[in-house]
Amino acid sequence: RNVIYAAVEAEQDGRMTHHATGTYGLDGDTPPLTPLHLPPPPLDSLNPAATIQGPMSPHFAQHVEYRFDGGPNILGGNAGKPVIERTWMRMADRRPLDEVGLCYLLDALYPPAWTTSSTPAPMTTVDLRIDILTDPTPQTAPDGWAFFEFRMLDLGLGWTVDEATAWGADGTPLAISRQRRKLLPQRGA
Numbered sequence: 001r002n003v004i005y006a007a008v009e010a011e012q013d014g015r016m017t018h019h020a021t022g023t024y025g026l027d028g029d030t031p032p033l034t035p036l037h038l039p040p041p042p043l044d045s046l047n048p049a050a051t052i053q054g055p056m057s058p059h060f061a062q063h064v065e066y067r068f069d070g071g072p073n074i075l076g077g078n079a080g081k082p083v084i085e086r087t088w089m090r091m092a093d094r095r096p097l098d099e100v101g102l103c104y105l106l107d108a109l110y111p112p113a114w115t116t117s118s119t120p121a122p123m124t125t126v127d128l129r130i131d132i133l134t135d136p137t138p139q140t141a142p143d144g145w146a147f148f149e150f151r152m153l154d155l156g157l158g159w160t161v162d163e164a165t166a167w168g169a170d171g172t173p174l175a176i177s178r179q180r181r182k183l184l185p186q187r188g189a
Helices: 061-063 097-103
Strands: 003-012 016-023 064-067 084-091 123-132 147-155 159-167 173-183
Touching: 003 147, 061 064, 084 097, 097 147, 097 173
Parallel strands: none
Antiparallel strands: 003 016, 064 084, 084 147, 123 173, 147 159, 159 173
């Protein structure tokens, strides 16, 4: 066989809380065609102080080093503009980037929808899909760095959908993800 499928479900108090599936397969000998190829801005051209910090900083941000290209734009920085966040990221412990770290980084930014308003709506992830296109290597992710673009695709009817693409330093697409979130009802005052 060339493909293996795996699924995991977790319950709490008799209710399913998590469902995950994985598909693993052998790479084939086919000619590469990478329409997503995009050289990122040079890492050293970005301000190291442009990072996520302060009281609105998500807990997960302590594990990531960021170098934003024009951001961070949380709390309305993208109001009236395309809802896109672009940033170099690596794990804060500066370990080489592997597939597990790549998956973590693809979910290591606030929802892009939070850049459209100074009062972002609370939301929760209901679906996250990650496709690894190329294994990260020391050549594509030097010193653990990769470049990410997070883009909101849709916001409406109580839902939001966004996607993220990770590129290597040479512009090689490493992975793509798509995340669907449910906006949570606001509590009355």
